[in-house]
Amino acid sequence: MTQRRPIVDALIEFQNKQPISFHVPGHKHGILSGLPQEIQSALQYDVTELAGLDDLHYPEEAINEAQLLLAEAYGAKRSFLLVNGSTVGNLAMIHAACREGDVVIVQRNSHKSIFHALELAHVRPVYVSPQWDEESMTAAAVPLKAVEEAIKAYPKAKAIVLTYPNYYGMVSYELTAIISLCHEHGIVVLVDEAHGAHFQAGAPFPVSSLSLGADVVVQSAHKTLPAMTMGSFLHIGSERVDAKRIQKYLRMFQSSSPSYLILASLDDARSYLQNYSQPDMRMFNEKRERFLSSLRMIPHLTVVESDDPLKIMLRVAHHSGYQFKQMLEKTGVHVELADLYQVLLILPLMKQWHAYPFAEIRSRLKEAVQLLEGEARKDMRVQVKTVSQVTVPELSFEEIDLTDQEWVPYTQVIGRIAAGMVIPYPPGIPLMVAGEKWTLAKVEELMNYLASDAQIQGDHRLASKELPVLQHEITRA
Ligand SMILES: Cc1ncc(COP(=O)(O)O)c(C=O)c1O
Structure with missing residues (x-):
């Protein structure tokens, strides 16, 4: 090496x-x-x-x-x-x-x-x-x-x-x-x-x-x-x-x-x-295992492992990942992200001589979980229905670019071409991308997500119930 x-x-x-x-x-x-x-x-x-x-x-x-x-x-x-x-x-x-x-x-x-x-x-x-x-x-x-x-x-x-x-x-x-x-x-x-x-x-x-x-x-x-x-x-x-x-x-x-x-x-x-050696890897695995085992002892906390050992997901029963993240921040622990269900931690790819304050982190995590007990419970479960599918937009990027857009109430978008993305989290898969046609099924899916606490990212003004669509459709020769 x-x-x-x-x-x-x-x-x-x-x-x-x-x-x-x-x-x-x-x-x-x-x-x-x-x-x-x-x-x-x-x-x-x-x-x-x-x-x-x-x-x-x-x-x-x-x-x-x-x-x-x-x-x-x-x-x-x-x-x-x-x-x-x-x-x-x-x-x-x-x-x-x-x-x-x-x-x-x-x-x-x-x-x-x-x-x-x-x-x-x-x-x-x-x-x-x-x-x-x-x-x-x-x-x-x-x-x-x-x-x-x-x-x-x-x-x-x-x-x-x-x-x-x-x-x-x-x-x-x-x-x-x-x-x-x-x-x-x-x-x-x-x-x-x-x-x-x-x-x-x-x-x-x-x-x-x-x-x-x-x-x-x-x-x-x-x-x-x-x-x-x-x-x-x-x-x-x-x-x-x-x-x-x-x-x-x-x-x-x-x-x-x-x-x-x-x-x-x-x-x-x-x-x-x-130069990441076998002994480095052994030490990383041991420390990680010990840390995860110590977390599993914290009441109400669930540890979910990923395919990548550097990533772990933590969930607290009856509370959203967003709530947990806020509590963790109060204890000075900053995670990579939160979603409806969990927070995501990226562990350090340590070598043998590195020290990371895992005992201290565990005690802060425990404190955050305890702080959550005083918070209103938020039982969340979004019905995610993803079917494996192959889709193509109705219009090309250039056609979208050449067409003006307007904001319309989301109850009136059926049959119109979307002018931007709408991405519910979960699942984090775009429900719509620009150039696709809004259908009744898509609007119903959006309503379901809205009703079940999913966060909607992308190009929308859903607070005022509006979505961007193209002003008129280009008719192809
Ligand atoms: C899957 C994926 N691809 C690409 C990027 C962009 O990477 P960068 O921030 O290095 O530009 C990100 C950033 O979060 C990502 O999550």
């Missing part, structure tokens, strides 16, 4: 020469900064493309070596460091793999960056719905059956875009079969693996989709590895997508002044993962 961290080393070497700045950024190694001392001193490393520091967009030295090491660590044909999050990785992979007008099969509950990429790339999406998983109470994975159905209906599809794992760490056990099926039909597999950058540490973590044969995989290193916010990776797994096109779009979509702090933190995160 290499201990090399070329970008980190290049920055240290540069700094050791006590350089004088007559260049950007304007804080001049932090001297002019009024930020707290700790941040100010970190700014001495916030430099730009100076001698010995390479260039992210045309890498030949330290950044090139860091990217080669990254590809080696993940077993990729080629890897890229991203300074604009998985958001930019998703934009680049879809633009690189598809041309205007291409049919693309897309997991319906994708992250917004995927929807933005589809719109910007002028492709034609075919949506496939994921299944609802009763155990984790989350929208889990798209079933193989739905992908088969989509390919049968759209055999000329160019690419498929999947999310693996979901936010809660649930993975698809059919992904290998889905990838093989897509490849048999000449369909490129693009995976948003924003929540799986740490899978490469090995069992008991799930296997990365890159190892399962995906063609392009994007990971938010900042979510689960020790990288700075916005630091992400993009890996190319095959020749099915042209690396030059990926690079072209990354040059277009990423800043021309990439942050060296983010780049160095990505270099460090890759090294951290590559």
